[in-house]
Amino acid sequence: MTNQEDTQLTPREKEVLSYMAEGLLIKEIADIMKLAETTVITHRKNAMIKTNTKNSTELVAYCIRKRII
Secondary structure, eight states: OOOHHHHHSOHHHHHHHHHHHTTOOHHHHHHHHTOOHHHHHHHHHHHHHHHTOSSHHHHHHHHHHTTOO
16 A cells, blocks of 8 residues: 555665664664765655654654555
8 A cells, every 4th residue: 555655755765764663873774775874864854854754753653654664
């Protein structure tokens, strides 16, 4: 079941969110995904803009509630 919120997030943004939901830090996510920390932060920021959330906790909760991750 896809919804509008699900389709507007990129696969990389969803991957970052999945790791965030597991409680990993930006540095840990960057290491796992083989990305710069700033790139992970950018993915998180873009996901927050697209979902109209104000912080990481709200972002993860929103994505779980909407079954995006």
